[in-house]
Amino acid sequence: MCGIAGVWNVEKSYNVLHDLLLGLQHRGQESVGIVLEDFKMIKNKGLVSQVLSESNFLPGNSGIGHVRYSTYGSNTEIQPLIGITSKGKFAIAHNGNIPDAESRINSLVEKGSVFNSTLDTEIFLHYISLAPYSDPILSIQWAFSRISSAYSVVILGKDKLIAARDRFGFRPLFYGKYKNGYVIASEDSVLYSIGANKIVEVLPGEIVIFSDSGIEKVKYANTDVKFCSFEYIYFSRPDSNFLYGNVHRARYRMGEILFEESSMRGDIVIPILDSGFSGALGFSAASKIPIELGLMRNRYLGRSFIMPENREEIIKRKLVPIPEVIKDKEVIIIDDSIVRGTTMKQIVKMLKENGARKVKVGIHSPPVIGPCPYGIDTSRKNELIANQKSIDEILSEINADELHYLSVEGLKKAIGGDNLCLGCLNLNYPV
Amino acid sequence: MCGIAGVWNVEKSYNVLHDLLLGLQHRGQESVGIVLEDFKMIKNKGLVSQVLSESNFLPGNSGIGHVRYSTYGSNTEIQPLIGITSKGKFAIAHNGNIPDAESRINSLVEKGSVFNSTLDTEIFLHYISLAPYSDPILSIQWAFSRISSAYSVVILGKDKLIAARDRFGFRPLFYGKYKNGYVIASEDSVLYSIGANKIVEVLPGEIVIFSDSGIEKVKYANTDVKFCSFEYIYFSRPDSNFLYGNVHRARYRMGEILFEESSMRGDIVIPILDSGFSGALGFSAASKIPIELGLMRNRYLGRSFIMPENREEIIKRKLVPIPEVIKDKEVIIIDDSIVRGTTMKQIVKMLKENGARKVKVGIHSPPVIGPCPYGIDTSRKNELIANQKSIDEILSEINADELHYLSVEGLKKAIGGDNLCLGCLNLNYPV
Amino acid sequence: MCGIAGVWNVEKSYNVLHDLLLGLQHRGQESVGIVLEDFKMIKNKGLVSQVLSESNFLPGNSGIGHVRYSTYGSNTEIQPLIGITSKGKFAIAHNGNIPDAESRINSLVEKGSVFNSTLDTEIFLHYISLAPYSDPILSIQWAFSRISSAYSVVILGKDKLIAARDRFGFRPLFYGKYKNGYVIASEDSVLYSIGANKIVEVLPGEIVIFSDSGIEKVKYANTDVKFCSFEYIYFSRPDSNFLYGNVHRARYRMGEILFEESSMRGDIVIPILDSGFSGALGFSAASKIPIELGLMRNRYLGRSFIMPENREEIIKRKLVPIPEVIKDKEVIIIDDSIVRGTTMKQIVKMLKENGARKVKVGIHSPPVIGPCPYGIDTSRKNELIANQKSIDEILSEINADELHYLSVEGLKKAIGGDNLCLGCLNLNYPV
Amino acid sequence: MCGIAGVWNVEKSYNVLHDLLLGLQHRGQESVGIVLEDFKMIKNKGLVSQVLSESNFLPGNSGIGHVRYSTYGSNTEIQPLIGITSKGKFAIAHNGNIPDAESRINSLVEKGSVFNSTLDTEIFLHYISLAPYSDPILSIQWAFSRISSAYSVVILGKDKLIAARDRFGFRPLFYGKYKNGYVIASEDSVLYSIGANKIVEVLPGEIVIFSDSGIEKVKYANTDVKFCSFEYIYFSRPDSNFLYGNVHRARYRMGEILFEESSMRGDIVIPILDSGFSGALGFSAASKIPIELGLMRNRYLGRSFIMPENREEIIKRKLVPIPEVIKDKEVIIIDDSIVRGTTMKQIVKMLKENGARKVKVGIHSPPVIGPCPYGIDTSRKNELIANQKSIDEILSEINADELHYLSVEGLKKAIGGDNLCLGCLNLNYPV
Secondary structure, three states: OEEEEEEEOOOOHHHHHHHHHHHOHHHOOOEEEEEEHHHEEEEEEOOHHHHOOHHHOOOOOOEEEEEEOOOOOOHHHOOOEEEEEOOEEEEEEEEEEOOOHHHHHHHHHHOOOOEOOOOOHHHHHHHHHHOOOOOHHHHHHHHHHOOOOEEEEEEEOOOEEEEEEOOOOOOOOEEEEEOOEEEEEOOHHHHHHOOOEEEEEOOOOEEEEEEOOEEEEEEOOOOOOOEEHHHHHHHOOOOOEEOOEEHHHHHHHHHHHHHHHHOOOOOEEEEOOOOOHHHHHHHHHHHOOOEOOOEEEOOOHHHOOOOOOOHHHHHHHHEEEOHHHHOOOEEEEEEOOOOOOHHHHHHHHHHHHOOOOEEEEEEOOOOOOOOOOOOOOHHHHHHOHHHHOOHHHHHHHHOOOEEEEOOHHHHHHHHOOOOEEOHHHHOOOOO | OEEEEEEEOOOOHHHHHHHHHHHOHHHOOOEEEEEEHHHEEEEEEOOHHHHOOHHHOOOOOOEEEEEEOOOOOOHHHOOOEEEEEOOEEEEEEEEEEOOOHHHHHHHHHHOOOOEOOOOOHHHHHHHHHHOOOOOHHHHHHHHHHOOOOEEEEEEEOOOEEEEEEOOOOOOOOEEEEEOOEEEEEOOHHHHHHOOOEEEEEOOOOEEEEEEOOEEEEEEOOOOOOOEEHHHHHHHOOOOOEEOOEEHHHHHHHHHHHHHHHHOOOOOEEEEOOOOOHHHHHHHHHHHOOOEOOOEEEOOOHHHOOOOOOOHHHHHHHHEEEOHHHHOOOEEEEEEOOOOOOHHHHHHHHHHHHOOOOEEEEEEOOOOOOOOOOOOOOHHHHHHOHHHHOOHHHHHHHHOOOEEEEOOHHHHHHHHOOOOEEOHHHHOOOOO | OEEEEEEEOOOOHHHHHHHHHHHOHHHOOOEEEEEEHHHEEEEEEOOHHHHOOHHHOOOOOOEEEEEEOOOOOOHHHOOOEEEEEOOEEEEEEEEEEOOOHHHHHHHHHHOOOOEOOOOOHHHHHHHHHHOOOOOHHHHHHHHHHOOOOEEEEEEEOOOEEEEEEOOOOOOOOEEEEEOOEEEEEOOHHHHHHOOOEEEEEOOOOEEEEEEOOEEEEEEOOOOOOOEEHHHHHHHOOOOOEEOOEEHHHHHHHHHHHHHHHHOOOOOEEEEOOOOOHHHHHHHHHHHOOOEOOOEEEOOOHHHOOOOOOOHHHHHHHHEEEOHHHHOOOEEEEEEOOOOOOHHHHHHHHHHHHOOOOEEEEEEOOOOOOOOOOOOOOHHHHHHOHHHHOOHHHHHHHHOOOEEEEOOHHHHHHHHOOOOEEOHHHHOOOOO | OEEEEEEEOOOOHHHHHHHHHHHOHHHOOOEEEEEEHHHEEEEEEOOHHHHOOHHHOOOOOOEEEEEEOOOOOOHHHOOOEEEEEOOEEEEEEEEEEOOOHHHHHHHHHHOOOOEOOOOOHHHHHHHHHHOOOOOHHHHHHHHHHOOOOEEEEEEEOOOEEEEEEOOOOOOOOEEEEEOOEEEEEOOHHHHHHOOOEEEEEOOOOEEEEEEOOEEEEEEOOOOOOOEEHHHHHHHOOOOOEEOOEEHHHHHHHHHHHHHHHHOOOOOEEEEOOOOOHHHHHHHHHHHOOOEOOOEEEOOOHHHOOOOOOOHHHHHHHHEEEOHHHHOOOEEEEEEOOOOOOHHHHHHHHHHHHOOOOEEEEEEOOOOOOOOOOOOOOHHHHHHOHHHHOOHHHHHHHHOOOEEEEOOHHHHHHHHOOOOEEOHHHHOOOOO
């Protein structure tokens, strides 16, 4: 889970990258990095507002940037990476994952290459350097042709900027006109929000080259599109739009269809904020059951100095119950997914303690039953409750009165199309 | 608009004050100050997370703190204030306003007193020093007896902490048990959120004294309560509770009654987030018109580096429209109030540009027609649109299709009681 | 021990105050404060470079500043102080001491005044407010007439800046022309170093008023001058100049006369850097004994992370011995004074361990036998070795082979004049 | 011009590296970097006290560090460098220069290697990876055998730390026992100053390996030693010691011999502080002409906010003249070298303006007539005044009354040995 951004030929590109990455902060909150023209670099752990502070300003009209969900050891493990290759000097940032990265790195190092990091991203630089072409673009194509998994990348060279997506288009990438130049980001909403226009998707298998002579496009591969369904379920901002339209509306329809499939009834619908909000609106509209603010999200919790020690207390502070709303009500909770089940268990308990007569749970996506080899944090694999237990077992575990998931068919219908990667939901992996 | 907090006899009171003030941040975002035992002080412009950073930690088991909406010149103008008086050394923090402060200060200075600040709060210290008693508590009572406007205060002495409210109880103040000691805050929700219990209101005209011998209460005045109605309308957190119950529920009822009074009809209800959310839920429930996320709030805007120059663009980025939601719809917007009207005008325009067929506006409070002499920022007096124009003129100004305010009676009914200060809504001022 | 500075009518006075206080840093390294026009204030613990960072820049053409040797509790105890008095608003910074401050403060507070700090400096503000005149300058004169001890002060008013010295002129103060305005500082060298010219001493008992109508001078008292001899012995920078000429040259002559009085002989002269350097040069020149770098000063010690626990090790790291210089030599150490004797004891030991055959100690000032009531840190009173022990006892304590102090007569001869406060050296106190 | 340091098996090695690099700060003031065990890294532009602040603390018992004189672009160009090679992961820091680095880098990149930086240091990592051995130590030896110029390096591996010097021993390197482990630094004085003992030189052509099984030494090359004479003339701290003894004493003897060779006479000797101090002491002792503080060094200048625009004014503030010392005197200035001549020209002018009757200049090293290919900043090559002009021309340029350099023979005699690199002084380059 990462976000990438790029700026070509816009004054004070530092400020523009700051705003683009700020708008992508939900895709990664552990580390931030940028490389501006002449390969000036800033990267560090922390949030965009901390790493790209005004006092760190660097001049330059072009650059690329990256936000990352998790971070290893040191600054060398933060993207973008810089490399001097036989085809010139490049900086690269990458959203996705190369499943067999370790064996590819080992094989390169054994032949005498030196890796500066343990990031799969560095593989691209080595393949570009080793490619049997003198032309940089042909070398980049050759590098992409050797890797067929999930990646959206931005590459900054001496006189050009390159945006590209893998052949399946697992991860999103967009660009648009901005002032005299161009801006690039993982989500289109971020481009709109800074005032860009003529916003276009980088297509699966496509390389877009920005240079002083304008835009050039190269199609290096042709395959069926397999867009990650979790971008629609919970990664992306509600105001983003992908091949099948707006994300909020898709989640709203997931909520509507969840009601149609489940026919759950109750007195009020309570969204788990912020993730379950769109789905709860749809569920409420379809069911005519009023939506209520039974659990208020405490936006300050992350900065608290006196954290309770047990998980139960932490959830109580994160989602503050409003007893006057909950008391004596049959409550329907709507959320986008259940990961480990521990949070939902506490929420159910908290609602019952505050007087809810019944607590029913609606999840507007299907159970996650497999890992993601394409860039979503797979460390959680063994912790996925739906991977280990049946729905009845989960219901009993979280101690709710009812539990309903959306069906895979319902999900596809809500999103409105078929070219989706559903691997973690139905074990049908594209690669 | 300020928030105050206190801690008595709790380990690492710095951390506790940090969390209390963090929870009160919505009441003032310009400056923060704390004074801990032995009168160690930190105060500065900025947010709680900036001013009370971990690296600024100070030891001590008791202290008081303050967040403030606006700030003049320098650190001397940030609360709490410290003074060595003839009754001992005190630190004081104050939420409210003394309307005739300037003439009181002039009169004291003319007699040879030296003021360290231009804050009305410093008047309390001088009155305590000049009071014709040797006992500190009697001196504090005497000081309060000379000032009959709005103040909730916390005072830290060498061996005691004092919490007090003016005789009308304009501004809220609560305390509760926490670990081996006590915590005090402007809103009860903040005390709940850190895990305090036995939470009690400081009563109007009451002084509560915390010392090693426990709690002592003194009633220094008796009058009709006049609680600020705007605490219910928009100052306070939705999860706070005052004499007439929960704030969110009151706003929800304002929305319900707004529908009853106005009978506005449309396809969807769009809340102006976050302030209009509770009212919109009530309106939607009463009208059965589904609530929708037509305007998404951009939580990052405040930290953007590339701000547009005109106000219209700023609002576009703050409240991002989702066209798929709005298109071809008859839209009802719900917000808590209209101040200058310029924002609402832009919102109406933005919705129409994104395809709304009609835009109707519902405000879940009555028009503000007078200034507030009791501590709400009165600099805006001449800018209040309802002070200058009729409702028809406002409707034409904002270019909406309909505009409905809640009635004063409807407001009282929604809050559920009568002991309210409604001065700015009906020009009936208590003092 | 403090330093004060002022700027009148010079662009970016913040930068000028920064440079003046940086040049006065040796007079106080614990806290820094400035007040600029419109009473904008910055004060904090730390060095000038930390407190007055570029990012803290404040606009304004006039201001005053202060560096302080020691600091109590909180920011309220850092100078300058600000007060709104019956004669207007003033900021004040003060170098010196009011010996009976506590009883003066108590007496003012008992009459109902409120003190914001426990600093003797605040007394000036109260006296100005209470003065039986409406004119600010007359009120300031009246305040000064009530206090006859040591103070050099700078006072910033709304439209004027005032520099003044007590009637004895214990502490230095200078001003000069700079660009279109004026600059003020405790030492003239600091004014030279920023490029000021026409540098003039503020005379004892004189008030200098800087305003838009130029400079005005008022003589408010006439007495014999009693300039602090320790400004010549060790407070001031070697390049500063007072009524009897250059400081370095005076210390050089102290070294020459110390040789004449003591006739100490040895192979090499080793200065204790930096304080004993000037005196050692004079001693070497008079004695024809070559000066050598036997103890190198470690300028980084203050910032070390791994400090040794015992004092002996600390001194070893602060003054690094160079064995090739010391070995088999009869060594003469020159320093300006001995305070507690512990450092000198370690130095003697260290030199002997590194092979010195003999170690003789020359101090180019007389023994300090009394406290200073005029602003030099008197907390050390009981620790003064010369206050407790005879010279023979000190010699035995520090385990040197010889020990010689300069005589009081020798000191006067070296400085070149008689109007000196020598209270701590001969118990003859002027006030 | 750089400094390197290492720590093996000492608690809180971060703090130890901080202190070692602080003591080496004079060797490089532009950037700082460290790598601790598990390859945790901090590097940045700035001083040791800024980059290695307490808040940046990292745990770990071993690590290496580097301070650098100049810095290119970004953090990737700051040492140490990290690389994953076919022999394992290593961090490396390097003091010295590989003259043909560019062609070596090009040749490696052309074969498909990727360079992360443009530093010659990275060549070591690539040679280690490409070495035809599986053993890391043999691979390191092989890498060293391919590069025969100047380098002292520290290398941190997973379970060992390596310190090594090139075969000529151009640059110094020492290690010593410290607590339960070892410390390594470019100068022995730094090791003494933190309290290390049993301090030993890493020999030219030697690799010292620190691991859990203790110390192991390997001699990989045998050649004549060619130690950089400029370490004695001005790079190193006066308290450091190399193969021919103490640095200060060598400079002192340079001053003595300069007098013997030149027979310059005058009234006073004025050192250019700090660089000319040791030589001036020697000159004064040999000539019996007293040394005087005619030019005081302003230690705060670097932090000034109001810098004068012309060079002359800057020098005036950096070296403050004391007129009472200079007036009517025949002055001899002593410094270690003349680079461009502009500073010396201003000093002569300033002394004459302050009343010096004559100004004579003594330089305690020979004229620099050639560049240094072994790591001393060669960008200055064309600016070297002695490279362009005769001594008479320089004398006329700086407008002094006399000018004397030390002879190369005098320098060798002062240092006390013959195994020196004197390439820049006599164009006799060892490699």
